[in-house]
Amino acid sequence: MDVENAAALENRYALAERMAREGGAVAHQYFRDRGSLAIETKRDPQDVVSIADRGVEQLIRKAIAKEFPEDGVLGEEYGLEAGTSGFTWVIDPIDGTSAFLAGMPTWCVSIGLLHEGKAVVGVINAPCLDEHYAAAAGKGAFLNGERLLLTGAITPRNALTGIGANSEVSPQSVAAMVERLLMENGNFIRNGSGALMIAYVAAGRLAGYIEPSMHAWDCLAGYCLVVEAGGSHLPFPVEGKGLTGGAPVLAAGPGSLDALAKIAQFVEV
Ligand code: IPD
Ligand code: CA
Ligand code: CA
Numbered sequence: 001m002d003v004e005n006a007a008a009l010e011n012r013y014a015l016a017e018r019m020a021r022e023g024g025a026v027a028h029q030y031f032r033d034r035g036s037l038a039i040e041t042k043r044d045p046q047d048v049v050s051i052a053d054r055g056v057e058q059l060i061r062k063a064i065a066k067e068f069p070e071d072g073v074l075g076e077e078y079g080l081e082a083g084t085s086g087f088t089w090v091i092d093p094i095d096g097t098s099a100f101l102a103g104m105p106t107w108c109v110s111i112g113l114l115h116e117g118k119a120v121v122g123v124i125n126a127p128c129l130d131e132h133y134a135a136a137a138g139k140g141a142f143l144n145g146e147r148l149l150l151t152g153a154i155t156p157r158n159a160l161t162g163i164g165a166n167s168e169v170s171p172q173s174v175a176a177m178v179e180r181l182l183m184e185n186g187n188f189i190r191n192g193s194g195a196l197m198i199a200y201v202a203a204g205r206l207a208g209y210i211e212p213s214m215h216a217w218d219c220l221a222g223y224c225l226v227v228e229a230g231g232s233h234l235p236f237p238v239e240g241k242g243l244t245g246g247a248p249v250l251a252a253g254p255g256s257l258d259a260l261a262k263i264a265q266f267v268e269v
């Protein structure tokens with residue numbers, strides 16, 4: 001990245017951090033008042049949304065449009081608006097909406113930024129947990145200001161693996177994945193937010209995270225965090241229609257990539 005782009009990245013990283021915190025604070029207020037939220041369903045009764053998701057995405061989009069009107073924006077609730085600058089923001093205003101609406105604390109605001117096909121910024125704010133994860137390309141990954149560095153000491157055998165599933169994939173494929181993990185003497189956890197569990201991989205809390213199909217807004221911010229912490233992930237197809245569609249997701253610490261690739265059996269890593 002040249003000098004001009006380095007400044008462009010720095011300014012956008014600052015905005016991502018600010019909007020993840022501001023969005024998190026707004027979402028947290030909705031969370032406290034969740035008894036009054038009207039819950040709507042999308043694809044199926046498990047796929048829910050409320051004004052909290054829409055309000056937070058609008059807030060973030062407005063700030064981006066003001067500071068970087070030439071950037072593209074993809075958000076879960078309002079779709080893709082192409083830009084001309086080469087930067088595209090990828091936003092999940094609330095990841096873990098089911099947990100959020102049921103009164104569980106494991107949800108977050110997730111903001112990623114793509115440049116030349118790569119996630120160059122990833123910020124995840126989890127207000128109920130008082131956790132703020134932030135990373136930018138070449139600048140490291142941080143949790144509440146503390147540097148995250150993965151060592152390779154944890155594996156699917158000595159740590160939990162995050163697993164996710166939604167109604168876009170067959171129950172059999174998910175069951176087979178869980179079975180393979182258990183057969184390898186691993187075990188799984190699912191907290192309702194794939195984005196937050198990928199941040200947990202960056203924090204060395206989980207060996208890795210696997211889910212047969214997620215969207216860019218669920219995983220790209222987390223992917224940046226994992227890479228900057230020293231881990232790796234499956235490529236996400238960000239060209240053309242790939243950016244708005246689903247793709248297999250795997251993020252892992254250095255000691256877990258090969259083992260989880262075998263367990264997930266999506267494609268070659
Ligand atoms: C969902 C969560 C969940 C994952 C799903 C996602 P949402 O996002 O990340 O953990 O398993 O695939 O769709 O609907 O809460 O934003
Ligand atoms: Ca999501
Ligand atoms: Ca969401």
